[in-house]
Amino acid sequence: MTRTIYYTASTLDGFIATPEHSLDWLLTRDIDNTGPMNYDEFIAKVGAIAMGASTYAWVEEHAPGGWEYTMPAWVFAHRDFPPRTDGADVTFTSEAVPQVHARMVAAAAGKDVWIVGGGDLAGQFADHGLLDEMIVSYAPVTIGAGAPLLPRHVEFRLEEVARNREFACARFEVVRDGE
Ligand SMILES: NC(=O)c1ccc[n+]([C@@H]2O[C@H](COP(=O)([O-])OP(=O)(O)OC[C@H]3O[C@@H](n4cnc5c(N)ncnc54)[C@H](OP(=O)(O)O)[C@@H]3O)[C@@H](O)[C@H]2O)c1
Incomplete structure (x- = not known):
């Protein structure tokens, strides 16, 4: 059954990017790509993704080999982006x-839905009771300000914790009203 999962990395003080949208605090760190809660294992089970406009702009600017996602993607935005010419399935x-x-659930055809970020977009899914799970890899750093992990009151139940080299990884289940 499809699950809707917010999978991300965060600073210890709950930011997923600096105020300038930099991920330099994250990208240089040591992680075992076959270790606990690794990305490759996660993405293999994902059938559709969603992201906000800033995240899309970041990916467009920084992805070295172009758009890497093979599953259908939805980008939430009011601003206009140039139409894609590479055939990528981006709406x-x-x-x-x-x-x-x-x-997204229909397109995922039984696989999971990944909310890539940002935090407020993940929060909008939670507002509608549509977020099932959050997986966070915490880097050993604080940055004081930036794009927030999840700027909402959402209750979670801790399901799993593990160390992956520099990262403290945690998997949380959303606790819905009445649970
Ligand atoms: N650490 C990580 O692993 C990780 C993961 C994901 C993202 N990031 C980074 O974190 C930062 C996130 O940026 P952010 O907090 O600004 O969030 P974002 O969700 O990437 O972008 C926010 C923008 O998305 C659009 N948006 C959001 N909800 C919408 C809706 N319901 N309908 C239409 N448009 C909507 C709006 O764009 P408009 O201005 O066009 O209205 C809004 O200003 C980025 O720098 C990204 O690269 C880091």
């Missing part, structure tokens, strides 16, 4: 989150 949208989510 720009400002439709309501539940409608887009329903399309």
Whole structure:
């Protein structure tokens, strides 16, 4: 059954990027790509992804080999981005989150849905009761300010913790009302 998962890396003080959208605090760190909660294992189970406009802009600017995602993607934005010419399955949208989510679940065909970020977008899915899980790899650094991990009150249940080299990795289940 499809699960909707916010999978991300964070600083210890709960930021996923600096105020200038830099990930330098993250990208230089040691991680075992076959270790606990690694990306390759996670992405293999993902059938659709969603991200916000800043995250998309970051990926466009920094992805060395171009768009790497093979599954359908939805980018939430009001601003205009140039149409893609590389055939990537990317839909720009400002439709309501539940409608887009329903399309994502259908496209995922039993695989999981990944909310790439940012934090507020993940929060919008949580607002609608559509977020199931959050997996965070915490880097051993604080940066004082930046793009927030999840700027909401959401209750979680800790399901799993593990060390992956420099990272403290944790998997949380969203606790829904009445649970
Ligand atoms: N540490 C990590 O692993 C990780 C993971 C993901 C992202 N990041 C980074 O974290 C930063 C996140 O940036 P961010 O906090 O600004 O979040 P974001 O979600 O990437 O971008 C926010 C923008 O998305 C658009 N948006 C959000 N919800 C929308 C909706 N319901 N409908 C239409 N548009 C919507 C709006 O764009 P408009 O201005 O066009 O309205 C909004 O300003 C980025 O720098 C990204 O690279 C880091």
